[in-house]
Amino acid sequence: xxxxxxxxxxxxxxxxxxxxxxxxxxxxTLLLLALLCFGLLRAAPGGPFDAExxxxxxRRAELIAAHALDRPVPEQFGHFLVDLGHGDLGQSFQYxxxxxxxxxxxxxxxxxxxxxxxxxxxxxxxxxxxxWAGWRAGSGVDLGIRTASLIGLALPKFVLAPLLILLFAVxxxxxxxxxxxxxxxxxxxxxxxxxxxxxxAGLVRLTRDGVIGILASDYxxxxxxxxxxxxxxxxxxxxxxLLLVVLAWLAPALIAVITGSTVIEQIFGIPGVGxxxxxxxxxxxYSLVMGVALSAGALIVLVNLLIDGGRALVDPRLRQPFDx
Amino acid sequence: MAAKPFxxxxxxxxxxxxxxxxxxxxxxxxxxxxxxxxxxxxxxxxDAHRAQDxxxxxxxRDLYEGLVSEDARGQLLAGMAERWEISADxxxxxxxxxxxxxxxxxxxxxxxxxxxxxxxxxSPATAAPLAPMLAVIVGARxxxxxxxxxADLAIRASDPHTLLIDLVEPAPLLQLLLLPIAxxxxxPALARYGSRHTRPGNLVSNGAYQLLDWQPHALIRLQKNAHxxxxxxxxxxxxxxxxxxxxxxEQQRFRANDLDLTETVPPARRDxxxxxxxxxxxxxxxxxxxxxxLNLRAAVLGRAPALREALSLAIDxxxxxxxxxxxxETPAYALVxxxxxxxxxxxxxxxxxxxxxxxxxxxQLYAAAGYRAEAPLTIExxxxxxTPHRRLALAVAAMWxxxxxxxxxxxxxxxxxxxxxxxxxxxxxVFRGGWIADVEDPLSFLALFDGDQAxxxxxxHDPVYRxxxxxxxxxxxxxxxxxLAGAEQRLLDQHVIVPIYFYTSKHLVRTDVLGFEANxxxxxxxxxxxxxxxxxxx
Numbered sequence: 001x002x003x004x005x006x007x008x009x010x011x012x013x014x015x016x017x018x019x020x021x022x023x024x025x026x027x028x029t030l031l032l033l034a035l036l037c038f039g040l041l042r043a044a045p046g047g048p049f050d051a052e053x054x055x056x057x058x059r060r061a062e063l064i065a066a067h068a069l070d071r072p073v074p075e076q077f078g079h080f081l082v083d084l085g086h087g088d089l090g091q092s093f094q095y096x097x098x099x100x101x102x103x104x105x106x107x108x109x110x111x112x113x114x115x116x117x118x119x120x121x122x123x124x125x126x127x128x129x130x131x132w133a134g135w136r137a138g139s140g141v142d143l144g145i146r147t148a149s150l151i152g153l154a155l156p157k158f159v160l161a162p163l164l165i166l167l168f169a170v171x172x173x174x175x176x177x178x179x180x181x182x183x184x185x186x187x188x189x190x191x192x193x194x195x196x197x198x199x200x201a202g203l204v205r206l207t208r209d210g211v212i213g214i215l216a217s218d219y220x221x222x223x224x225x226x227x228x229x230x231x232x233x234x235x236x237x238x239x240x241x242l243l244l245v246v247l248a249w250l251a252p253a254l255i256a257v258i259t260g261s262t263v264i265e266q267i268f269g270i271p272g273v274g275x276x277x278x279x280x281x282x283x284x285x286y287s288l289v290m291g292v293a294l295s296a297g298a299l300i301v302l303v304n305l306l307i308d309g310g311r312a313l314v315d316p317r318l319r320q321p322f323d324x
Numbered sequence: 325m326a327a328k329p330f331x332x333x334x335x336x337x338x339x340x341x342x343x344x345x346x347x348x349x350x351x352x353x354x355x356x357x358x359x360x361x362x363x364x365x366x367x368x369x370x371d372a373h374r375a376q377d378x379x380x381x382x383x384x385r386d387l388y389e390g391l392v393s394e395d396a397r398g399q400l401l402a403g404m405a406e407r408w409e410i411s412a413d414x415x416x417x418x419x420x421x422x423x424x425x426x427x428x429x430x431x432x433x434x435x436x437x438x439x440x441x442x443x444x445x446x447s448p449a450t451a452a453p454l455a456p457m458l459a460v461i462v463g464a465r466x467x468x469x470x471x472x473x474x475a476d477l478a479i480r481a482s483d484p485h486t487l488l489i490d491l492v493e494p495a496p497l498l499q500l501l502l503l504p505i506a507x508x509x510x511x512p513a514l515a516r517y518g519s520r521h522t523r524p525g526n527l528v529s530n531g532a533y534q535l536l537d538w539q540p541h542a543l544i545r546l547q548k549n550a551h552x553x554x555x556x557x558x559x560x561x562x563x564x565x566x567x568x569x570x571x572x573x574e575q576q577r578f579r580a581n582d583l584d585l586t587e588t589v590p591p592a593r594r595d596x597x598x599x600x601x602x603x604x605x606x607x608x609x610x611x612x613x614x615x616x617x618l619n620l621r622a623a624v625l626g627r628a629p630a631l632r633e634a635l636s637l638a639i640d641x642x643x644x645x646x647x648x649x650x651x652x653e654t655p656a657y658a659l660v661x662x663x664x665x666x667x668x669x670x671x672x673x674x675x676x677x678x679x680x681x682x683x684x685x686x687x688q689l690y691a692a693a694g695y696r697a698e699a700p701l702t703i704e705x706x707x708x709x710x711t712p713h714r715r716l717a718l719a720v721a722a723m724w725x726x727x728x729x730x731x732x733x734x735x736x737x738x739x740x741x742x743x744x745x746x747x748x749x750x751x752x753x754v755f756r757g758g759w760i761a762d763v764e765d766p767l768s769f770l771a772l773f774d775g776d777q778a779x780x781x782x783x784x785h786d787p788v789y790r791x792x793x794x795x796x797x798x799x800x801x802x803x804x805x806x807x808l809a810g811a812e813q814r815l816l817d818q819h820v821i822v823p824i825y826f827y828t829s830k831h832l833v834r835t836d837v838l839g840f841e842a843n844x845x846x847x848x849x850x851x852x853x854x855x856x857x858x859x860x861x862x
Binding site for chain 2 (some may be wrong): 166182270299
């Protein structure tokens with residue numbers, strides 16, 4: 001028995017239609033997200049021009065008028081959509097020397113690099129370790145790996161990161177304690193490690209449990225009864241279903257490292273997009289918040305779409321939504 | 325034949341080395357090593373006229389120079405102007421510019437460009453947050469408000485090297501000219517690049533340094549400006565301002581030798597910091613005042629000066645500064661910090677009393693205001709979310725409960741909500757206040773309570789106070805300071821605020837960074853710093 005391969009008999013137009021439908025859903029989702037964010041931002045007390053040094057009322061009124069913030073909110077939203085249609089997210093209120101799109105581009109590039117490296121490391125280390133632990137479930141190796149992964153899961157990032165800094169930057173002086181230098185790979189080591197470890201620990205446990213589940217399934221027992229060798233069993237009956245488990249983990253993990261890197265970026269002083277999530281909102285930087293929310297939203301939708309597509313390629317049973 | 329170009333190249337290289345040696349020896353540590361400065365949050369802008377945050381000002385101070393400048397100790401110094409004259413009535417300043425002034429691109433910098441820069445700084449389109457600071461210049465207020473024209477602005481070039489400025493009233497103009505809004509912005513770049521004129525390659529400045537690189541939220545890198553008139557005296561050639569939003573992380577980076585100088589020090593006991601960092605810890609008085617504001621528009625406080633006094637007296641400032649802030653802050657019994665030249669600093673009458681005497685008096689006043697154990701005062705302290713503010717508010721609440729028996733509600737708010745509510749004054753009672761001086765002038769603090777202006781968070785409108793201020797503004801020298809002191813005494817007698825402590829500036833500075841001097845406005849231009857030669861190299 002072989003694991004079913006991609007059903008080549010599926011008409012391609014159906015797949016394309018399904019994809020178009022999913023894209024349509026994604027657009028509606030993003031529009032609703034934009035509407036919600038826009039409304040919430042305008043409803044939040046205070047505005048971009050509130051600061052410790054209060055502007056005099058005339059100057060404040062001028063600035064508000066200059067940014068059309070005195071117009072009715074639906075009209076402002078309409079203008080926002082028109083500008084968005086032209087690919088313009090506007091100028092940042094807090095950092096007026098930059099356009100939002102520039103800040104997002106540099107932020108996402110750095111966060112993407114950090115997150116990508118962290119996930120890659122988690123995959124390269126976590127899957128083999130989980131596989132090993134699952135294959136040898138109940139052994140000393142399994143116990144050791146499980147204990148280590150439990151510690152990794154229990155240690156929050158805001159504890160782990162300062163610990164790494166203390167150890168490798170302050171005491172040993174091997175690596176920088178913070179900051180980001182695109183020309184120096186050493187500045188990436190600690191943040192990538194801090195971002196990777198919790199993901200690694202989670203992935204190890206997930207892989208281990210996945211392997212145990214697969215090994216207990218009927219088709220594996222049947223294969224074993226036929227006398228299949230371990231390596232062949234692993235290759236033909238374990239790795240493929242395991243890929244589904246890892247793919248299912250990848251989407252939320254990718255989204256989590258990109259949207260949840262705020263803590264790591266703050267501690268290490270990394271100029272990624274994570275800090276715009278918090279600072280944009282705190283500064284009432286309307287244009288930056290909209291840019292961050294929409295781009296993160298688009299990213300989440302896109303990643304989900306790609307991962308669902310990827311899973312559908314591996315497992316035809318999951319192809320239903322794409323065929324509808 | 326092949327040897328000839330080699331010798332030409334060698335000769336050129338030697339010439340380059342010798343040329344560099346004329347200014348700062350190429351082998352000096354200051355010429356070779358970059359100064360890495362922690363700078364707090366990301367600077368909001370490098371447009372000198374629009375910047376208002378300290379992080380931007382720190383960088384701009386290195387990039388630009390105004391008509392006057394200041395040394396490492398904060399003493400006034402000639403800047404673009406090599407000398408100046410002030411008229412007998414203190415209302416006309418004549419600045420004589422240096423003949424060798426140049427922009428960082430090598431173009432000559434003349435008086436007309438400085439005038440045009442001031443006009444742009446004060447134009448309503450620029451909406452410069454610090455524009456009101458220059459309102460003492462004739463025509464500046466009207467220009468900024470859109471009711472006047474640039475022709476009416478009394479900043480004029482009488483010749484290419486002389487600038488005349490007329491004031492509405494005598495004022496410490498030289499101090500005001502140290503602010504970034506008075507720096508000359510290179511207008512051709514603004515016209516050509518718009519809001520991108522502050523980018524590396526576009527930004528042309530006139531100070532000790534020029535912009536080399538700006539990676540948002542990471543670093544700003546400056547290099548020595550060879551066209552600066554005092555370039556020969558600038559020791560450090562490469563300065564990097566690193567974004568250090570989190571003070572604890574900044575401290576770790578300092579410990580890991582990633583920084584030479586920090587922007588601040590995270591809250592901690594001074595003795596512990598001293599034990600860990602020794603001479604690297606630099607704490608000094610700072611012209612800043614922390615107080616609790618009282619919203620006089622709130623009925624409970626507005627009509628009850630006795631109650632306001634009771635609340636002030638019940639606070640033990642010694643305990644707050646020793647155990648809560650704990651970084652060398654001094655207890656405050658006034659609004660204006662000590663150290664203002666010629667200022668006969670007034671104090672609250674109770675400043676000389678013992679704390680026990682203050683508390684006894686506080687209880688009497690509290691009772692006289694109609695409150696007692698069965699019917700206590702219920703009052704709210706509102707502060708923006710931050711651990712130091714929360715700790716201080718908790719301690720003050722405990723003191724009010726213990727000494728007076730008042731019920732205190734603590735309310736923390738996210739920053740923008742707090743700022744909005746404090747400005748509106750509709751729901752606030754007691755709120756977190758505080759102010760850092762822009763210039764070394766008592767008016768920098770006292771103007772906060774001047775009637776209708778936006779920073780009057782207390783909503784206090786007192787004709788007597790305003791009269792003192794109005795008279796002071798017309799006066800000069802010692803008489804001005806005496807009148808300002810009269811105004812402050814009035815403010816303190818009316819218990820409009822509860823002074824708590826005077827700020828200190830706090831930095832960690834590596835011991836091999838020399839030239840770092842304490843100064844009241846905590847301004848530390850990189851041009852005054854240099855590195856010590858490594859041990860054994862001297």
